[in-house]
Amino acid sequence: MSVGDYIRESQIWKSVFRHPAPYDRRNRVVVMLTNFFLHLHPVSIKQNGIALSYTWCMGGITFFLFLVETITGVLLMFYYRPTLEWAFNDILALRDVSTLGVMREVHRWGAHAMVITVWLHMYRVFLTGSYKPPREFNWVIGVILLKFTLLLSFTGYLLPWDQLAIWAITVGSNMARATPVLGHEGPGFQLLNIGGYDLITNASDARFLLLGSKFVGEETLNRFYILHCVAIPLAVAGLIAIHFWRVRKDGGISQPL
Amino acid sequence: MHLDPHPNLTSSVIYGLGFLYLVQVVMNLFWTARCMKAGNHQRLPSVLGGGDVPVAMWWGMYTALLSMVMIAHFTGYRNPEAFSLLLPDWFKGSVDVCVNDPKLFFLISTLIFAGIILLRKTLATDTAGWMLFNAATLFLSLSLTDWDFRQIVGKPDNVPIVGMLFIVGFFTWLFFKKANENDRRIEQGLRPLEAENNEKVLVWPDLVYTELIVMIALTAFLFVWGVLLEAPLEEPASSVKTPNPSKAPWYFLGLQEMLVYYDPWLAGVVFPSTILGGLMALPYIDFNKKGNGYYTFNERKFAISVFLFGFLPLWVGMIVLGTFLRGPNWNMFGIYEYWDVHKLEALNNVNLSEYFWLYGLGMSMPVPDATSSFGAQIATIVWRELPGILVTLGYLLLLPSVMAMTVFRNFAFRMGFFRFMVFANLVLLMAALPAKMVLRWAFNLKYLVAIPEYFINI
Numbered sequence: 001m002s003v004g005d006y007i008r009e010s011q012i013w014k015s016v017f018r019h020p021a022p023y024d025r026r027n028r029v030v031v032m033l034t035n036f037f038l039h040l041h042p043v044s045i046k047q048n049g050i051a052l053s054y055t056w057c058m059g060g061i062t063f064f065l066f067l068v069e070t071i072t073g074v075l076l077m078f079y080y081r082p083t084l085e086w087a088f089n090d091i092l093a094l095r096d097v098s099t100l101g102v103m104r105e106v107h108r109w110g111a112h113a114m115v116i117t118v119w120l121h122m123y124r125v126f127l128t129g130s131y132k133p134p135r136e137f138n139w140v141i142g143v144i145l146l147k148f149t150l151l152l153s154f155t156g157y158l159l160p161w162d163q164l165a166i167w168a169i170t171v172g173s174n175m176a177r178a179t180p181v182l183g184h185e186g187p188g189f190q191l192l193n194i195g196g197y198d199l200i201t202n203a204s205d206a207r208f209l210l211l212g213s214k215f216v217g218e219e220t221l222n223r224f225y226i227l228h229c230v231a232i233p234l235a236v237a238g239l240i241a242i243h244f245w246r247v248r249k250d251g252g253i254s255q256p257l
Numbered sequence: 258m259h260l261d262p263h264p265n266l267t268s269s270v271i272y273g274l275g276f277l278y279l280v281q282v283v284m285n286l287f288w289t290a291r292c293m294k295a296g297n298h299q300r301l302p303s304v305l306g307g308g309d310v311p312v313a314m315w316w317g318m319y320t321a322l323l324s325m326v327m328i329a330h331f332t333g334y335r336n337p338e339a340f341s342l343l344l345p346d347w348f349k350g351s352v353d354v355c356v357n358d359p360k361l362f363f364l365i366s367t368l369i370f371a372g373i374i375l376l377r378k379t380l381a382t383d384t385a386g387w388m389l390f391n392a393a394t395l396f397l398s399l400s401l402t403d404w405d406f407r408q409i410v411g412k413p414d415n416v417p418i419v420g421m422l423f424i425v426g427f428f429t430w431l432f433f434k435k436a437n438e439n440d441r442r443i444e445q446g447l448r449p450l451e452a453e454n455n456e457k458v459l460v461w462p463d464l465v466y467t468e469l470i471v472m473i474a475l476t477a478f479l480f481v482w483g484v485l486l487e488a489p490l491e492e493p494a495s496s497v498k499t500p501n502p503s504k505a506p507w508y509f510l511g512l513q514e515m516l517v518y519y520d521p522w523l524a525g526v527v528f529p530s531t532i533l534g535g536l537m538a539l540p541y542i543d544f545n546k547k548g549n550g551y552y553t554f555n556e557r558k559f560a561i562s563v564f565l566f567g568f569l570p571l572w573v574g575m576i577v578l579g580t581f582l583r584g585p586n587w588n589m590f591g592i593y594e595y596w597d598v599h600k601l602e603a604l605n606n607v608n609l610s611e612y613f614w615l616y617g618l619g620m621s622m623p624v625p626d627a628t629s630s631f632g633a634q635i636a637t638i639v640w641r642e643l644p645g646i647l648v649t650l651g652y653l654l655l656l657p658s659v660m661a662m663t664v665f666r667n668f669a670f671r672m673g674f675f676r677f678m679v680f681a682n683l684v685l686l687m688a689a690l691p692a693k694m695v696l697r698w699a700f701n702l703k704y705l706v707a708i709p710e711y712f713i714n715i
């Protein structure tokens with residue numbers, strides 16, 4: 001008996017994987033049904049639906065990048081404190097002090113890559129007409145995922161707390177001042193007033209809600225940190241679960257009718 | 258000795274470029290081999306004596322040329338002053354003239370978009386694709402000999418954008434290649450290729466192994482990228498030192514570019530929301546049942562053209578413009594041009610109401626009387642801006658009806674009133690950006706409707 005077989009026959013291995021190694025047809029079916037990670041997939045699938053030239057693998061790559069971002073992000077959180085005193089210095093220290101410093105690079109380039117792959121995924125879904133019935137609603141979920149992907153990237157951009165970061169966020173969030181009705185420089189903000197007092201000011205408008213302050217400051221850093229590390233990732237994870245579930249329920253990857 | 262602070266060539270640049278040419282040599286070697294295997298021949302024009310030559314010969318010659326260029330880089334890097342493989346100034350000058358003006362840039366990107374669609378049969382072949390790819394890599398390699406080009410393209414956060422241009426180009430090419438093939442088949446009464454040989458296979462191993470390989474390759478790719486290119490970290494944040502230019506993150510630069518033409522409430526709030534809303538509405542607007550689950554162009558000409566116009570020139574094109582061409586004071590700079598803070602661009606834009614009252618009628622502008630009642634003030638403002646208000650309302654309310662009765666008759670009939678109005682307004686809002694650009698360039702138009710009193714400028 002080879003070492004590999006010995007391991008695969010052991011009680012430990014069997015208790016973890018719940019099925020014999022997928023060598024024959026039967027067990028290749030069983031593995032898909034009994035493994036938690038694999039049960040996302042069906043057991044068998046139309047050959048042309050999984051051709052790389054058809055899906056470009058872009059949805060899958062986006063999902064994988066999301067996982068990479070989660071793992072590297074958690075590692076970065078060990079070394080990073082979201083305060084004016086430490087944020088910049090902690091990132092600086094990642095360069096030469098921390099052994100896992102390259103995680104910052106992987107995290108940043110992975111984030112850029114994810115923005116690009118999510119666009120390309122949408123591009124491919126559009127070009128194969130896969131948003132047409134019965135997949136309309138999964139496309140809608142996709143658009144929300146697209147928005148959250150951009151927001152993830154945007155909130156993360158602030159965290160290094162360098163010049164690049166605060167000014168990009170300042171420019172990006174200045175728009176919120178001009179939100180119709182809800183921004184203090186937006187059309188119609190005067191509509192919301194009580195007895196001559198404006199309800200919408202620079203300390204109560206949409207931008208203030210986003211930044212937690214009148215300008216990009218420590219409150220903003222804290223707010224973006226929580227959005228970036230907790231709130232948005234949870235929302236994205238939930239939406240991805242629904243997205244995948246819908247891919248299956250809508251009949252698998254789209255194919256000619 | 259006088260040292261140029263911005264040298265076009267240094268030893269390390271030349272040496273590094275050598276590797277870029279090495280990559281091109283290797284990939285063209287493979288291509289030459291592929292052509293040799295295919296064994297295609299090409300008839301020479303009669304001036305050159307007629308006769309057949311193997312296609313592989315051309316590629317062999319090109320590869321040989323690239324090899325010589327590469328060797329020159331690896332041997333001549335020690336003496337950058339004497340190195341002569343540079344982009345000539347006249348070339349840089351002419352490229353810059355084309356790209357440092359938003360008019361020409363937009364015109365050219367629209368022409369490229371139209372060219373892609375009209376010439377799709379010619380461009381989406383393997384040979385044409387390979388030639389385009391070679392042209393792009395060669396252009397990049399030669400451009401990297403320019404100091405200013407390196408500054409802007411080599412910014413760590415901009416590197417992914419250069420990569421994205423290649424990837425978007427590749428996938429657009431791939432789409433048309435597959436769509437052409439299916440369109441041909443459909444013309445012959447066959448089913449699309451995706452419907453052929455579509456047996457069911459087991460996910461383990463067919464899909465699971467692909468996924469595993471992709472994951473390993475991507476992980477390796479990210480680590481190599483991470484080691485080669487350091488993530489940017491500038492000076493610590495300072496709320497008093499405003500950088501010039503101040504740019505949003507790169508994926509929002511298309512939106513930031515809209516700020517040149519529209520006020521923030523439109524460019525920063527209404528239009529982005531419309532883009533997202535419009536995308537979500539898309540499946541409920543497109544009533545065409547064809548083209549579901551396979552690549553085709555002919556069966557979905559309108560939908561694909563509109564989407565490609567939005568994605569290529571408007572989204573990707575504006576990101577390129579915002580990232581590579583917008584410099585200090587948000588002025589336009591060519592890709593080989595120095596970012597001079599003192600570059601001046603005269604701005605004297607005029608509002609439609611000023612055109613109307615001052616120049617058209619030769620009268621003075623109606624001014625709301627600060628002592629009169631609120632209603633009277635509003636009335637004066639509306640009166641003052643009436644021309645623009647009418648134009649805007651006409652654009653959003655009247656034009657859809659005109660569209661419904663003329664070019665989009667068929668659409669209006671099949672969509673019904675409400676759905677058609679949504680569709681027409683989305684298309685018109687998408688066209689609002691190019692429309693305003695043209696008005697700005699043609700008439701120096703600032704605002705169609707200018708009500709700064711209430712932040713309503715259109």
Ligand code: HEM
Binds near residue numbers: 138139254
């Ligand atoms: C975080 C973002 C996203 C992830 C992780 C994701 C993941 C995936 C995956 C893995 C698939 C399976 C097929 C494939 O790989 O192409 C898929 C399918 C699909 N996605 Fe996404 N997606 C995301 C965003 C989007 C966006 C932005 C859209 C569209 C606006 C979208 C619309 C769809 C649709 C309609 C399908 C079904 C395609 C078909 O059946 O051919 N998704 N998605």
